[in-house]
Amino acid sequence: MIKVDKIYKIFNQGKPNETVALQNITFQVKSKELVLLKGPSGSGKSTLLSILAALLKPTSGDVEVDGKKIAKLPDNFASMYRRENIGFIFQKFNLIPTLSVYENVILPLIPSGFTKEEIDTKAELSMKKFSIYHKKNDLAKNLSGGEQQRVAIARALVNDPKIILADEPTANLDAKLSQDFLSFLKELKNDKKTIVIATHDPIFFNLDITDREIEIVKGVMK
Amino acid sequence: MKLFNLLLFEYALSAIKRRGSKNIFIFIIFFILIFLLSSIFFISNSIKKELSYTVDSLPDITIQKLSAGREQDISLDVVEKLSTIEGVSQVSPRVWGYYYFKNAGANFSVVGVSRFDTNYKKSIQNVVDKYDKTIFDKPNTMIVGEGVKKILEKNYYDKYFNFIKPNGDFKKIYLAGVFKGSTLLESNDIILLSNENAREIFGMSEDKATDITIRVPNPKEVNEIATKIRLMYPNFRVITKNDLRISYNNIFDYKSGVFLALFIIALFTFFIIIYDKTSGLSSDEKREIGVQKAVGWKIGDILLQKFYEAFIISFVAFFSALTFGMFYVYFLNAPVLRDIFTGYSILKPPFELPFSFDFGTVTLIFFATVPLYIAATIIPSWFAATLEADEVIR
Numbered sequence: 212m213i214k215v216d217k218i219y220k221i222f223n224q225g226k227p228n229e230t231v232a233l234q235n236i237t238f239q240v241k242s243k244e245l246v247l248l249k250g251p252s253g254s255g256k257s258t259l260l261s262i263l264a265a266l267l268k269p270t271s272g273d274v275e276v277d278g279k280k281i282a283k284l285p286d287n288f289a290s291m292y293r294r295e296n297i298g299f300i301f302q303k304f305n306l307i308p309t310l311s312v313y314e315n316v317i318l319p320l321i322p323s324g325f326t327k328e329e330i331d332t333k334a335e336l337s338m339k340k341f342s343i344y345h346k347k348n349d350l351a352k353n354l355s356g357g358e359q360q361r362v363a364i365a366r367a368l369v370n371d372p373k374i375i376l377a378d379e380p381t382a383n384l385d386a387k388l389s390q391d392f393l394s395f396l397k398e399l400k401n402d403k404k405t406i407v408i409a410t411h412d413p414i415f416f417n418l419d420i421t422d423r424e425i426e427i428v429k430g431v432m433k
Numbered sequence: 434m435k436l437f438n439l440l441l442f443e444y445a446l447s448a449i450k451r452r453g454s455k456n457i458f459i460f461i462i463f464f465i466l467i468f469l470l471s472s473i474f475f476i477s478n479s480i481k482k483e484l485s486y487t488v489d490s491l492p493d494i495t496i497q498k499l500s501a502g503r504e505q506d507i508s509l510d511v512v513e514k515l516s517t518i519e520g521v522s523q524v525s526p527r528v529w530g531y532y533y534f535k536n537a538g539a540n541f542s543v544v545g546v547s548r549f550d551t552n553y554k555k556s557i558q559n560v561v562d563k564y565d566k567t568i569f570d571k572p573n574t575m576i577v578g579e580g581v582k583k584i585l586e587k588n589y590y591d592k593y594f595n596f597i598k599p600n601g602d603f604k605k606i607y608l609a610g611v612f613k614g615s616t617l618l619e620s621n622d623i624i625l626l627s628n629e630n631a632r633e634i635f636g637m638s639e640d641k642a643t644d645i646t647i648r649v650p651n652p653k654e655v656n657e658i659a660t661k662i663r664l665m666y667p668n669f670r671v672i673t674k675n676d677l678r679i680s681y682n683n684i685f686d687y688k689s690g691v692f693l694a695l696f697i698i699a700l701f702t703f704f705i706i707i708y709d710k711t712s713g714l715s716s717d718e719k720r721e722i723g724v725q726k727a728v729g730w731k732i733g734d735i736l737l738q739k740f741y742e743a744f745i746i747s748f749v750a751f752f753s754a755l756t757f758g759m760f761y762v763y764f765l766n767a768p769v770l771r772d773i774f775t776g777y778s779i780l781k782p783p784f785e786l787p788f789s790f791d792f793g794t795v796t797l798i799f800f801a802t803v804p805l806y807i808a809a810t811i812i813p814s815w816f817a818a819t820l821e822a823d824e825v826i827r
Binding site for chain 2: 261264266267268286287290291293294295297299301305306307309310314318319320321322323327330366370
């Protein structure tokens with residue numbers, strides 16, 4: 212269960228370029244739910260997703276995940292929280308271009324204390340699930356957009372997280388690859404994952420697998 | 434967090450490979466810097482070690498006569514008077530000088546010894562190869578250093594040499610032995626012959642010597658005896674063993690200073706790298722740190738990986754440069770660099786540098802370079818790793 216309580220995020224507070232990104236955001240996501248955060252570009256969806264992933268601290272307000280407050284976690288605890296709970300699919304994939312597919316996929320597992328064999332098993336499983344295993348030795352920079360996204364998903368899911376956060380996952384994909392992503396999404400839903408997707412792509416609207424849609428405009432929930 | 438994580442170590446190795454050209458450049462600069470520093474210290478230590486042996490075997494006091502600021506032959510009359518000074522155990526007049534061999538453009542050091550001195554016979558036997566046991570029974574024989582022998586042979590003097598005396602006459606001296614290779618630093622340009630022959634070659638009268646040496650068994654008395662002699666003979670130059678030691682050290686410290694220029698160039702380049710490192714990471718490196726944090730790496734994990742990277746580069750460069758420096762100095766005998774330390778005489782002594790490993794110096798070089806580089810790598814990574822991951826990725 213994710214509880215978001217009166218979140219405010221103000222960038223450059225007190226400076227001439229102060230920007231209010233989020234105001235009084237409050238909602239809940241139940242376990243195994245698929246929730247859509249929708250709204251136009253610049254509405255604050257990505258900022259909210261970063262706060263849910265503890266990648267960014269809110270200016271005020273609280274976020275609770277399974278009863279633990281994560282909004283103001285010290286840096287190392289935030290990293291641990293992400294490592295154990297979150298699979299994040301970034302808008303621009305955020306792969307390391309000079310690493311191979313395999314090396315990108317195992318990135319979250321390297322500092323986790325798993326043995327080499329355990330890591331290989333998890334990576335193989337994840338790469339096979341998202342049909343990228345045959346490219347495991349290719350450099351990420353040499354992959355197509357669709358392949359890069361599959362690597363990004365494989366990496367996000369390699370440590371079997373409870374919560375999956377996806378930020379504009381189809382923004383860099385064509386229509387066919389976007390449809391492919393929806394198939395992945397259904398698989399994830401079937402795997403009983405809690406999923407939050409931030410998007411303004413209409414392809415996601417009114418899907419039968421979506422439990423709820425939350426609209427954000429100019430940092431405010433509608 | 435474990436200090437050693439094999440997977441992190443492998444990741445660090447792959448990161449070094451990924452940024453190959455930059456790291457190779459850093460490695461080369463690091464290697465040259467350590468190689469230069471260590472080689473120079475090795476050579477300097479070896480020569481100082483060799484010289485300390487030489488200085489130890491020198492007489493406690495050497496006396497020369499000066500006239501108008503120039504060295505003059507010294508009268509043997511003073512020997513008896515010097516022998517009466519309390520604390521002096523032996524007073525020995527020496528006959529020696531330099532002989533210029535025009536054909537080869539080389540200066541030989543000609544040293545005379547007493548034919549009847551049994552001590553000399555023994556010590557010469559120890560240091561001479563191809564020794565002719567009858568040397569002191571024959572009137573016109575000499576023992577030469579390896580360098581002298583080679584020059585003489587080149588000029589077709591393989592059995593004897595014709596010295597030209599000051600009056601223009603020849604003095605034929607036969608080759609009786611060659612000094613052993615182990616004494617090359619001291620003996621390479623030396624010609625050892627009898628005092629009588631040396632006097633004849635230099636045109637020196639029988640009641641004169643080039644200088645006088647004094648043995649003082651108690652080292653604490655040396656300075657006092659030297660002062661007494663200075664008072665007795667104000668026109669004598671009195672040199673103690675310690676004066677010579679200081680003088681040698683000054684020469685080699687000066688020669689070490691020549692390399693300051695080289696150090697400065699190498700250090701300058703090194704500090705450019707350090708500056709480049711500390712002034713910030715490339716956007717790719719920052720982004721990578723952001724991604725690592727986003728997928729759950731802690732600051733400590735990132736810094737440990739960066740530590741491995743910097744340690745691998747700097748330690749491998751340090752260790753290989755140190756090994757190569759030892760190989761260069763002690764196996765190849767430090768070509769080029771050694772000549773600068775030992776002088777430019779035509780008869781350069783082809784001695785081997787004795788092994789001398791100064792752990793303190795190596796430790797000093799290590800701590801002046803490796804931790805500096807590691808810190809320069811880690812500090813900017815720490816800055817990037819402590820930013821919010823979201824900020825770094827965006």
